[in-house]
Amino acid sequence: MQNGDQHYSMEDETYTDIDGKAISLECQSHSGFCREFTVSSAKVSIGRVMAYTCAVWLSAYIIFFVTENTAVLSSAIIITLVGMMVHIHFVKVDHETLLIIGSLGVQVSSSYASGRESTDFIEMGKIKDIVINEAIHMVRKIKDIVINEAIHMQTVIYYLCILLKDPSDPEAVSSVVPLFQSSKPRLNCLVKVYKSCQEILAKC
Amino acid sequence: MVLKIFFPQCCNKADSGLLVGRWIPGQNSAVVLAVIHYPFIPGQVKQYIHQMRGQSGVDLTVLGSWSMPKEGQEGMESFLRDLSTIFPQGQWLQLSREMGKIGFRCHVLTRDPRGEKDKVIFIHYEQRKVMLSQLHPVDNGVPDPQTESQLPQVFGTVCQSEPLFFLDKYDDGPVKMTHWQSEGREGSIIVELMKQASTPVCLLTTWILTLWTSLCSSRILNVRPMRFISSKLSTCLQLSYRTEHLQTVCSPTRATAHNHFMRKANIFVSFFVDVSLGLLLVSWMYRENRIGKLANTLVPAADHVAKELEELLQWLMGAPAGLKMNRALDQVLGRFFLYHIHLWISYIHLMSPFIEMILWYVGLSACLGLTFALSLLSDITALLTFHIYCFYVYGARLYCMTVYGLSSLWRLFRGKKWNVLRQRVDSCSYDLDQLFIGTLLFTILLFLLPTTALYYLVFTLLRLVVVMFQGVLHLSVDFINSFPLFAMGLRLFRSYRLAEGVKFRVLCEEPGTPLHLMMDINPLKVSSVVQTYRTPTYSCYPKDSWLALCKKLFLGELIYPWRHKTTKID
Numbered sequence: 055m056q057n058g059d060q061h062y063s064m065e066d067e068t069y070t071d072i073d074g075k076a077i078s079l080e081c082q083s084h085s086g087f088c089r090e091f092t093v094s095s096a097k098v099s100i101g102r103v104m105a106y107t108c109a110v111w112l113s114a115y116i117i118f119f120v121t122e123n124t125a126v127l128s129s130a131i132i133i134t135l136v137g138m139m140v141h142i143h144f145v146k147v148d149h150e151t152l153l154i155i156g157s158l159g160v161q162v163s164s165s166y167a168s169g170r171e172s173t174d175f176i177e178m179g180k181i182k183d184i185v186i187n188e189a190i191h192m193v194r195k196i197k198d199i200v201i202n203e204a205i206h207m208q209t210v211i212y213y214l215c216i217l218l219k220d221p222s223d224p225e226a227v228s229s230v231v232p233l234f235q236s237s238k239p240r241l242n243c244l245v246k247v248y249k250s251c252q253e254i255l256a257k258c
Numbered sequence: 259m260v261l262k263i264f265f266p267q268c269c270n271k272a273d274s275g276l277l278v279g280r281w282i283p284g285q286n287s288a289v290v291l292a293v294i295h296y297p298f299i300p301g302q303v304k305q306y307i308h309q310m311r312g313q314s315g316v317d318l319t320v321l322g323s324w325s326m327p328k329e330g331q332e333g334m335e336s337f338l339r340d341l342s343t344i345f346p347q348g349q350w351l352q353l354s355r356e357m358g359k360i361g362f363r364c365h366v367l368t369r370d371p372r373g374e375k376d377k378v379i380f381i382h383y384e385q386r387k388v389m390l391s392q393l394h395p396v397d398n399g400v401p402d403p404q405t406e407s408q409l410p411q412v413f414g415t416v417c418q419s420e421p422l423f424f425l426d427k428y429d430d431g432p433v434k435m436t437h438w439q440s441e442g443r444e445g446s447i448i449v450e451l452m453k454q455a456s457t458p459v460c461l462l463t464t465w466i467l468t469l470w471t472s473l474c475s476s477r478i479l480n481v482r483p484m485r486f487i488s489s490k491l492s493t494c495l496q497l498s499y500r501t502e503h504l505q506t507v508c509s510p511t512r513a514t515a516h517n518h519f520m521r522k523a524n525i526f527v528s529f530f531v532d533v534s535l536g537l538l539l540v541s542w543m544y545r546e547n548r549i550g551k552l553a554n555t556l557v558p559a560a561d562h563v564a565k566e567l568e569e570l571l572q573w574l575m576g577a578p579a580g581l582k583m584n585r586a587l588d589q590v591l592g593r594f595f596l597y598h599i600h601l602w603i604s605y606i607h608l609m610s611p612f613i614e615m616i617l618w619y620v621g622l623s624a625c626l627g628l629t630f631a632l633s634l635l636s637d638i639t640a641l642l643t644f645h646i647y648c649f650y651v652y653g654a655r656l657y658c659m660t661v662y663g664l665s666s667l668w669r670l671f672r673g674k675k676w677n678v679l680r681q682r683v684d685s686c687s688y689d690l691d692q693l694f695i696g697t698l699l700f701t702i703l704l705f706l707l708p709t710t711a712l713y714y715l716v717f718t719l720l721r722l723v724v725v726m727f728q729g730v731l732h733l734s735v736d737f738i739n740s741f742p743l744f745a746m747g748l749r750l751f752r753s754y755r756l757a758e759g760v761k762f763r764v765l766c767e768e769p770g771t772p773l774h775l776m777m778d779i780n781p782l783k784v785s786s787v788v789q790t791y792r793t794p795t796y797s798c799y800p801k802d803s804w805l806a807l808c809k810k811l812f813l814g815e816l817i818y819p820w821r822h823k824t825t826k827i828d
Binding site (some may be wrong): 084085086087088090098153155156157158161163174175177179180258 | 259260262286377379381408409499629646759761762764772773775780
């Protein structure tokens with residue numbers, strides 16, 4: 055907690071992402087025109103890690119039993135280690151942050167499970183607006199093991215995005231930067247962030 | 259609008275004084291560059307700032323006052339306010355900081371009566387890093403100061419104000435300032451020595467290179483057959499390419515633009531690495547007379563290849579893979595190719611006493627770089643497998659003629675004809691004699707097709723193997739030529755110099771003070787570094803797509819899968 059900030063997380067409401075997993079939202083107000091929103095997704099689950107490791111090593115032992123080649127075992131260990139490192143460094147996003155500073159710009163950053171942070175700053179002069187957009191999300195489900203069919207289901211999801219101005223035409227939108235892509239929060243979470251951002255954008 | 263003040267970290271603990279910097283037009287922000295300490299004479303300060311403005315080209319002004327009172331120094335407030343009358347400004351900033359407290363306080367005096375109470379953000383930046391850094395994408399043209407966005411202007415201001423940072427508070431100048439060099443001017447003896455030595459070395463190298471290029475373009479060496487051969491040999495290509503590079507690097511003029519500087523540095527570093535790898539290779543090869551051993555295995559290797567080819571032809575002349583060939587054609591083709599191999603082997607044996615000496619001297623040219631050694635290897639392979647290339651051309655031509663003849667006679671068989679004018683197939687009425695002879699020829703060609711097709715297939719596969727090997731060598735040469743080692747080293751060890759953007763961090767503050775942010779430099783991604791700073795090369799890339807290549811192979815057209823770009827594409 056920092057002095058002079060208002061720091062609050064929504065304890066009365068639990069947020070979920072579009073797949074139903076629990077996420078958490080934290081809003082920090084550093085000053086009248088500077089706010090920071092952090093959406094944290096679920097951490098790496100130890101059960102899944104152990105399941106994958108056991109599966110890989112079991113198959114490696116079976117292959118070793120058949121072929122009597124020790125290189126299989128060492129390669130399985132190397133594959134597991136490398137795979138885990140790649141997963142936590144490049145794939146698994148721990149939390150995503152949106153820092154909005156009135157009349158300066160918006161900073162979007164994703165922090166991965168290994169601690170790596172990837173940041174992007176967009177100046178206020180390039181931002182046209184922050185809006186909530188709709189998108190159609192294709193979800194594949196296997197309907198029934200008996201029927202053994204893959205059915206494509208479409209759901210409508212909402213995502214928060216920043217509209218950028220076109221330098222040649224101030225009225226047109228040149229590109230769209232989607233936010234919170236890995237955590238994918240639901241509409242209730244997005245609305246809170248949206249309202250806060252619009253307050254700041256209106257002031258400056 | 260919120261007022262943004264970019265404040266250098268080195269001035270956080272500076273003594274009280276005047277703030278010198280620049281107002282950024284249209285963005286309601288100010289960049290503080292240095293703090294001028296007491297005692298000073300206002301006239302001298304104005305003169306100094308005017309002089310600096312001319313030298314650096316940056317619109318420097320006195321922005322306001324900075325007060326950090328030490329113990330015992332009170333009553334500065336009224337003095338500081340009076341200073342605003344000496345230096346007339348539109349807006350006068352009064353920044354103050356108390357010992358023991360972290361936050362700054364800012365009071366803005368404005369001449370404009372209608373200006374309302376502004377909100378202030380302090381953005382701290384590390385001056386040395388921002389000065390040395392280059393924001394990407396690099397703008398080559400002259401940007402319009404009104405429409406340019408804020409960050410490039412901030413970076414540009416700090417970068418261009420280098421003349422301002424020459425004098426600091428320890429110098430006996432008219433003004434005493436604090437900025438990033440106040441801790442002492444940085445320098446390195448090695449760098450200075452190298453800078454001094456570089457000019458005569460550059461002049462000498464440029465002179466040698468002009469001699470070399472004039473020699474290369476002289477009339478003797480520009481005779482038609484020599485030009486044809488030198489355009490086919492990749493070593494000569496690499497030589498001309500490296501000469502061009504060296505000319506770029508050794509030009510005596512200093513590189514001012516960032517792109518130009520990076521290009522020169524990349525070429526220099528890659529040339530250096532190339533030559534050192536080449537020298538390592540040469541020392542390894544010549545140490546235990548390995549080059550002699552290599553020369554001694556070259557002729558037996560060529561012999562072995564020839565023997566394998568003979569066996570292959572004997573196999574084709576028999577019943578290859580159980581297929582039944584046309585005996586007469588088979589024998590003709592087989593004997594024809596066998597005779598060629600015999601000629602080739604005699605030629606190699608004729609050359610064998612000289613091979614060791616030639617290889618010894620030619621191998622020395624690997625001192626010029628690893629790329630030369632690889633190009634040499636590719637050329638030697640091409641020369642030694644010349645007979646495979648010839649066989650491929652013979653086989654392809656024969657097969658091509660067969661296929662075209664067959665397609666034309668097939669049209670005749672069906673009563674159609676190719677209309678050259680309209681580029682389409684039309685029906686045509688033939689005489690009985692024409693039909694008879696055409697059908698006969700069609701049958702003959704059809705039954706001879708498997709034989710020619712088999713020979714074509716075998717030699718095309720051999721040719722493709724050789725082409726793949728040469729392709730791998732060319733790709734590695736291209737990689738060594740174009741990879742930007744200097745830019746990569748800069749990205750790994752001094753990542754702040756190549757900036758993609760900035761990142762902000764909120765600093766701890768106390769209630770009642772304005773917002774403080776820390777601006778860090780966001781380094782360029784590794785993939786963007788390689789893409790932006792790749793040296794353009796005469797890269798060889800596949801001329802045709804896979805589909806076009808297969809179609810050409812099927813029809814028997816000669817393929818040259820790698821094409822050298824004759825003009826560099828920037």
